[in-house]
Amino acid sequence: MSENSQNSKKRDKNGKSGIFRFWVYVVIFLAVAFVGVYVANNVFGLSARVVSSPSMRPNLEVGDIILIQRTGSESINVGDIIVFYRSLDGRLLYDEVPLVHRVIKKSDSTLTTKGDANPTPLYSQPYNEGNVTMDRVLGKVVLNVPKLGLVTVAVEGIPYNVRLALGASLVLLIFLLDYMDWRKSSHRGSKQS
DSSP states (O other): OOHHHHHHHHHHHHHHHHHHHHHHHHHHHHHHHHHHHHHHHHTTOEEEEEOOOGGGTTTSOTTOEEEEEOOOGGGOOTTOEEEEOOEETTEEOTTSOOEEEEEEEEOSSEEEEEOTTSSSOOOOTTTOTTEEEGGGEEEEEEEEETTTTHHHHHHHTSOHHHHHHHHHHHHHHHHHHHHHHHHHHHHHHHHHO
């Protein structure tokens, strides 16, 4: 075999392995992220949420990511920030975005909460968000990462099919750029021979 055909095979193989290597890294990253989230949630009782309401300003801003520790009532004290579900006529509303408020009073059966930016606790009916029973509590906030969740807040208003199309377009663009780079290096190699 001539030297030119061996070089073109190496370039071809290198060009293809660039795309392959990219997807291997993506799969490894997603697998590590999935295992990390699973372990954090099931072993350590941690979960993360993006703050979507300004009710906790100035301590928590819209777009902050909060880390939530699952906990019992004995670990929740006045002054702690908790995350909880709304309830309507005794039914938990799991499909709604959970609320993030500070505990301002604690009794044996309920926690009275208030958003830092709210002038008073919310006792409005039918939700009665001011008095929270422990079955509604997801946990207490143990860490705040400012502004890291702004992308999800921005994307939230975009319809699902548009987000899917944008994601597919991004993947296609990555493939196209990698292919163009491979063709350019392949063309450069054939001119040098």
